[in-house]
Amino acid sequence: MSSTDYQSGREALGGRLRELRAGAGLQGKELAERLGWQRSKVSRLELGKQTATASDLEAWALALDAPGEVADLHSRLRGLDSQQRSWRRQLARGHRAVQDRYVVEYRRTSTVRGYEATVIPGLFQTPDYARHLILLNAELMQSPRDTDEAVNARMRRQEVLYEGDKTFRILVWEGALHALIGPAEVMAGQLDRLIGLPQISLGIVPLGAPLTLSPKHGFWIFDEEQVVVETINTELTLESTEDITLYGRAWDRLEESAVHGQQARRLTGRARASLDLN
Incomplete structure (x- = not known):
């Protein structure tokens, strides 16, 4: 995959993570506290500046009490590897x-x-x-x-x-x-x-x-x-x-x-x- 396509996919994944967080009514800082992460990591993932791991995505969904989103997030991550x-x-x-x-x-x-x-x-x-x-x-x-x-x-x-x-x-x-x-x-x-x-x-x-x-x-x-x-x-x-x-x-x-x-x-x-x- 070209670097442009990969980055576009990563930004799309970040956008979905941001939607889930906002839908749960949480600020980035609050989610970072739940996950035990630095606030900067939440920001980098949402802006597509860092590639999430499968465990990152699972932790994100569970922290938002949205386990049903795990499969979709994992699918989006695998799509980056096309x-x-x-x-x-x-x-x-x-x-x-x-x-x-x-x-x-x-x-x-x-x-x-x-x-x-x-x-x-x-x-x-x-x-x-x-x-x-x-x-x-x-x-x-x-x-x-x-x-x-x-x-x-x-x-x-x-x-x-x-x-x-x-x-x-x-x-x-x-x-x-x-x-x-x-x-x-x-x-x-x-x-x-x-x-x-x-x-x-x-x-x-x-x-x-x-x-x-x-x-x-x-x-x-x-x-x-x-x-x-x-x-x-x-x-x-x-x-x-x-x-x-x-x-x-x-x-x-x-x-x-x-x-x-x-x-x-x-x-x-x-x-x-x-x-x-x-």
């Missing part, structure tokens, strides 16, 4: 370093739940599809071109698909099957790859399926311990219990609308048949 990485900074020397990091991440993960709304997931990409996607991204971000190295690293990531101790449950919005990343021949090869995947749980969310959640953006849940979300300019890593639970619930709702097996292959085949290969 990591936000700028793509511009990550790609300053090219794309390979990012791909290498993903290789490590997937190798140390046992269970992955993922969802993509606009592209075929990197785990399933052909080299040609990956190459066009990386080139498009490099042009957008105006980053150095290390395309061959980045593609090779992305292909190394796919080795985890054949490791027997891992579980992959992946969902793809049907629109991604029709998004032309490169020429029709590239898309044809990519869709053939999807149809011939090894025994992996791949679900397609059909365009006409009843939904209990809009498709939104892609996200990946690793071992139910962290969620990675990619936007145009940043990569977010979320680790709070609340965030992981929320994204898990979103994945479950999308999975309810997905089709698998032969039905998924039929949708993929239909997308391939729609390509103009002449």
Whole structure:
């Protein structure tokens, strides 16, 4: 997370602490006396000039006879630990370093739940599809071109698909099957790859399926311990219990609308048949 975002979050937490104190009808000095703290500590926490610890927040709530606020305060504190990485900074020397990091991440993960709304997931990409996607991204971000190295690293990531101790449950919005990343021949090869995947749980969310959640953006849940979300300019890593639970619930709702097996292959085949290969 950038220093500005972190400070904004810390100030927001301080504002909530101040609201709770004022709501209890206490002055800062009175609360400090109850807690056995220096008055300056209460002030620093409320102004966002000091980061509270989990025990600080619990003591604060209990001193105000508001134990029901502890969970919310802890959640706000964990939110400060969310990591936000700028793509511009990550790609300053090219794309390979990012791909290498993903290789490590997937190798140390046992269970992955993922969802993509606009592209075929990197785990399933052909080299040609990956190459066009990386080139498009490099042009957008105006980053150095290390395309061959980045593609090779992305292909190394796919080795985890054949490791027997891992579980992959992946969902793809049907629109991604029709998004032309490169020429029709590239898309044809990519869709053939999807149809011939090894025994992996791949679900397609059909365009006409009843939904209990809009498709939104892609996200990946690793071992139910962290969620990675990619936007145009940043990569977010979320680790709070609340965030992981929320994204898990979103994945479950999308999975309810997905089709698998032969039905998924039929949708993929239909997308391939729609390509103009002449």
